[in-house]
Amino acid sequence: MTGPDTHFAHHSAGIEAVISALGTDADHGLTTDEASERLKHYGKNSIGQKADRLALLILFEQFKSPIILLLLAAAGLSFWFNEWLDGIAILIVLIINSLIGFYMEFQAERSMRTLKQLSTVPARVIRNGQLTEITSDCIVPGDLVFAEAGDLIPADGRIIRLSQLQADESPLTGESMPVEKQTDALPAETALADRSNMLYKGAYISKGNAVMVVTGTGSSTELGKVAGLVRAARQTATPLEKKLELFAKKLIWITVVLAAVIFIIGLLYGRQLVEMLQTAVALAVAAIPEGLPIVATMALAQGMIRMARQNVIVKKLSAVETLGGTTVICTDKTGTLTENRIAVERIIPAGDKALQNILIASVMCNTAELNPQGGEEKGLGDPLEVALLRYAAQKGIDIHRLRADNPKIAEEPFSSETKIMCTLHKAANGNTVYAKGAAEELINYCSHIAEGQDEVRLDTEKRDHWLKTAEEQAASGLRVLAAAFRKNADRHEKLPANLVFLGLINMIDPPRVEVRPAITECRYAGIRIVMITGDHPATAINIAAQLTIADKNTGVIVGKEMKEYGQLTAADKDRWAATAIFARVSPKQKLDIVRVLQEKKNVVAMTGDGINDAPALKKADIGVAMGIRGTQVAQEVADMVLKDDSFTSIVLAVKQGRIIFDNIRKFAIFLLSCNLSEILVIAIAAIFNLHFQLFPIQILFINLVTDVLPALALGVSGGGADIMKRAPRDVNEPVIDKKHWKMIVFYASAIGLTSLGAVLLSHQLHHHSESENRQLCNNVLFFTLIFCQLLHVFNMADSRSAFFSSEVFKNRYVWIALSASMLIIFLVCAVEPARNVLSIQGMSRADWIISVTASFVSVLIIQAVKRWRIIND
Ligand code: ATP
Numbered sequence: 001m002t003g004p005d006t007h008f009a010h011h012s013a014g015i016e017a018v019i020s021a022l023g024t025d026a027d028h029g030l031t032t033d034e035a036s037e038r039l040k041h042y043g044k045n046s047i048g049q050k051a052d053r054l055a056l057l058i059l060f061e062q063f064k065s066p067i068i069l070l071l072l073a074a075a076g077l078s079f080w081f082n083e084w085l086d087g088i089a090i091l092i093v094l095i096i097n098s099l100i101g102f103y104m105e106f107q108a109e110r111s112m113r114t115l116k117q118l119s120t121v122p123a124r125v126i127r128n129g130q131l132t133e134i135t136s137d138c139i140v141p142g143d144l145v146f147a148e149a150g151d152l153i154p155a156d157g158r159i160i161r162l163s164q165l166q167a168d169e170s171p172l173t174g175e176s177m178p179v180e181k182q183t184d185a186l187p188a189e190t191a192l193a194d195r196s197n198m199l200y201k202g203a204y205i206s207k208g209n210a211v212m213v214v215t216g217t218g219s220s221t222e223l224g225k226v227a228g229l230v231r232a233a234r235q236t237a238t239p240l241e242k243k244l245e246l247f248a249k250k251l252i253w254i255t256v257v258l259a260a261v262i263f264i265i266g267l268l269y270g271r272q273l274v275e276m277l278q279t280a281v282a283l284a285v286a287a288i289p290e291g292l293p294i295v296a297t298m299a300l301a302q303g304m305i306r307m308a309r310q311n312v313i314v315k316k317l318s319a320v321e322t323l324g325g326t327t328v329i330c331t332d333k334t335g336t337l338t339e340n341r342i343a344v345e346r347i348i349p350a351g352d353k354a355l356q357n358i359l360i361a362s363v364m365c366n367t368a369e370l371n372p373q374g375g376e377e378k379g380l381g382d383p384l385e386v387a388l389l390r391y392a393a394q395k396g397i398d399i400h401r402l403r404a405d406n407p408k409i410a411e412e413p414f415s416s417e418t419k420i421m422c423t424l425h426k427a428a429n430g431n432t433v434y435a436k437g438a439a440e441e442l443i444n445y446c447s448h449i450a451e452g453q454d455e456v457r458l459d460t461e462k463r464d465h466w467l468k469t470a471e472e473q474a475a476s477g478l479r480v481l482a483a484a485f486r487k488n489a490d491r492h493e494k495l496p497a498n499l500v501f502l503g504l505i506n507m508i509d510p511p512r513v514e515v516r517p518a519i520t521e522c523r524y525a526g527i528r529i530v531m532i533t534g535d536h537p538a539t540a541i542n543i544a545a546q547l548t549i550a551d552k553n554t555g556v557i558v559g560k561e562m563k564e565y566g567q568l569t570a571a572d573k574d575r576w577a578a579t580a581i582f583a584r585v586s587p588k589q590k591l592d593i594v595r596v597l598q599e600k601k602n603v604v605a606m607t608g609d610g611i612n613d614a615p616a617l618k619k620a621d622i623g624v625a626m627g628i629r630g631t632q633v634a635q636e637v638a639d640m641v642l643k644d645d646s647f648t649s650i651v652l653a654v655k656q657g658r659i660i661f662d663n664i665r666k667f668a669i670f671l672l673s674c675n676l677s678e679i680l681v682i683a684i685a686a687i688f689n690l691h692f693q694l695f696p697i698q699i700l701f702i703n704l705v706t707d708v709l710p711a712l713a714l715g716v717s718g719g720g721a722d723i724m725k726r727a728p729r730d731v732n733e734p735v736i737d738k739k740h741w742k743m744i745v746f747y748a749s750a751i752g753l754t755s756l757g758a759v760l761l762s763h764q765l766h767h768h769s770e771s772e773n774r775q776l777c778n779n780v781l782f783f784t785l786i787f788c789q790l791l792h793v794f795n796m797a798d799s800r801s802a803f804f805s806s807e808v809f810k811n812r813y814v815w816i817a818l819s820a821s822m823l824i825i826f827l828v829c830a831v832e833p834a835r836n837v838l839s840i841q842g843m844s845r846a847d848w849i850i851s852v853t854a855s856f857v858s859v860l861i862i863q864a865v866k867r868w869r870i871i872n873d
Contacts, residue, residue, distance in 0.1 A: 157212030323657025
């Protein structure tokens with residue numbers, strides 16, 4: 001391929017030179033073949049993502065697990081002692097085991113890939129001379145990208161064609177004014193912010209359209225460099241996975257010691273070396289919960305996919321974990337709690353002539369557009385501004401005409417910091433400034449008021465009157481906007497100054513209906529809701545009261561009275577941490593609120609959509625960006641993106657987070673208690689020199705049928721009835737704490753002892769001959785353990801719900817798993833060689849009855865103890 005020269009100074013060269021340096025064609029773009037070649041060479045156009053792991057590598061890594069090495073050693077020993085059948089059987093189990101491990105890990109990896117695809121944005125490129133849509137991560141240097149108003153710039157590029165192009169480059173330059181673009185070459189030393197012939201990844205187009213030739217992708221884009229997101233070589237394990245891995249390692253050591261002790265005891269009893277070696281291996285195999293970390297990963301990844309189906313894209317595995325521990329949700333109001341279907345309700349003009357001017361101001365001081373599409377007009381831009389346009393059009397204003405006759409000369413765009421917006425327009429009789437914004441802000445720039453037929457001075461009395469009116473309107477839940485203008489404006493004068501106050505605009509933005517129940521759910525779940533809005537405090541209180549976030553008398557903290565973080569006293573912080581509504585807040589103050597809440601040991605989820613929200617989103621434990629309203633920058637730094645912008649999705653995600661964590665814990669408790677019961681039985685048999693013992697191959701078989709399928713089914717359980725009725729989990733608590741260890745030991749004892757009891761019973765009742773004894777007792781033990789463990793799945797249900805209506809009992813995967821396990825057991829009993837390998841003899845009917853009954857007894861014992869709260873889960 002003709003490799004593009006990516007070190008070329010693209011802004012200082014002419015278009016043709018740039019095109020040829022990038023080895024592409026100005027009209028036809030790259031060919032598909034060339035593009036895929038380049039994709040291989042330059043990698044994906046994404047920042048900080050690792051390459052997918054090869055399937056072969058995953059398979060290979062299975063053999064690094066200690067369990068596999070242990071099994072290899074056991075097989076070796078068997079061959080050494082000429083136990084061929086055993087050796088082969090162990091090898092088969094080894095292969096099955098590593099295949100299962102491989103499959104699970106491969107699934108987890110695939111889930112992650114699916115998720116990555118979900119969170120990529122589409123982009124339009126010209127390839128083979130045709131405009132096609134691809135995912136933006138497949139863009140390569142030399143591609144021709146077409147973008148128009150509202151589109152995000154997916155990579156860095158040099159503009160080669162444009163029409164009325166304006167771009168917002170604030171993520172890169174911090175400058176929130178849209179900048180005009182052009183195609184001429186610039187001096188080489190031109191600073192990034194002034195390169196008017198370039199478009200950079202992370203910026204977006206606010207007006208017009210363009211075709212650019214891509215000069216840089218992925219981490220070699222300017223955003224990639226600023227973001228400083230170092231390409232992670234390996235996806236780091238989540239805290240939970242790390243905890244589990246560490247935990248599994250600890251268990252290995254404990255097991256090794258235990259195995260050694262039992263080995264020595266056996267030898268002291270005068271048992272054979274081979275037999276004792278086998279027992280030691282059996283013990284080790286029984287004890288290691290090899291599936292633990294990987295099933296945790298899988299449960300997390302599956303959870304992410306489930307959430308994605310419900311409009312929540314979780315970008316980091318670790319976020320799923322944190323979600324479940326969320327104690328405070330800080331949410332903005334507009335669009336998240338409300339519909340964001342803003343409509344103008346009425347206009348309150350200051351005087352007779354003011355109404356028309358308010359309508360004109362709301363069209364002029366406005367960057368949105370209404371485009372005819374089909375039968376209706378489609379709004380593009382800020383919903384608030386679109387609403388203003390719709391209203392003006394309804395009132396007979398010819399928007400296009402008005403704008404064409406009075407072109408915009410200058411603009412002071414709206415920002416959440418100033419809360420006002422001004423524009424300067426050319427008019428027949430001199431220039432005019434139009435302004436709109438939050439009433440209490442805009443009025444500060446007004447010196448006059450358009451009262452009656454004239455303009456009179458805006459004295460304190462009038463000022464207070466209008467502020468009070470705005471306040472009252474806000475208190476009834478309306479969004480209030482003030483409008484102002486200045487005729488005969490001087491081009492060089494500051495825009496917001498000496499304005500004439502025109503009146504107020506009332507808008508409605510109803511709360512979303514589904515939010516209220518979600519808030520109630522949060523209350524039961526011990527999660528606090530804090531509303532942080534740029535809107536008027538009175539509007540905020542009204543909406544908060546409607547949604548039951550707070551009542552009408554709750555205190556509000558207003559942005560103006562908020563001190564800088566460094567100056568906060570302990571009392572201030574306490575007050576902040578206890579407040580449910582923050583109004584007229586700037587994005588920077590959002591960051592301070594997160595800090596204070598975190599200092600008070602909260603796990604904070606915080607929503608945001610603007611570029612300025614990025615620091616607060618990053619600082620929050622869970623940064624939540626909006627999928628529809630959110631800028632790509634907000635989406636990039638967030639841990640989670642809500643495709644539908646709705647608050648309910650956050651609650652849903654928190655619930656999922658809790659369920660997933662619960663499932664992982666259930667799974668771990670199940671696995672550990674099963675394994676411990678085996679250890680217990682082996683240890684008791686060895687220490688008391690009983691006449692029967694489990695064989696390694698039997699243990700392997702038990703783990704295969706009881707651990708894999710039922711445990712996996714537990715991993716996808718639906719969550720207990722009370723999942724959102726208990727307080728958030730402390731994120732620092734271990735997966736398995738002391739209380740859980742007690743439970744595990746109890747479960748294991750119940751299972752182990754009932755199994756041993758079953759053996760003793762059948763032994764006593766049937767008086768088997770000496771020769772039969774050893775074998776039959778072993779078989780009864782083997783099957784009772786299996787049945788106990790299979791039924792033990794049901795003990796994992798939340799004891800607060802009734803046994804037969806618990807989430808585990810109703811989980812169809814549990815039933816599928818149990819049926820599959822039973823089928824395997826049946827097959828093994830029916831096939832002669834399998835029977836021989838597992839040393840299965842024909843058990844009498846009485847033995848079967850004892851075995852099955854014992855397993856139900858173990859469930860009864862455990863359920864009784866759990867329900868009488870002798871041991872709490
Ligand atoms: P939230 O932060 O919950 O989304 P919000 O949308 O009201 O609430 P901002 O967008 O920061 O927050 O707006 C703050 C205030 O600025 C609004 O209450 C309104 O008075 C004013 N405002 C909003 N949009 C515009 C705009 N396009 N032009 C002029 N003023 C605006």
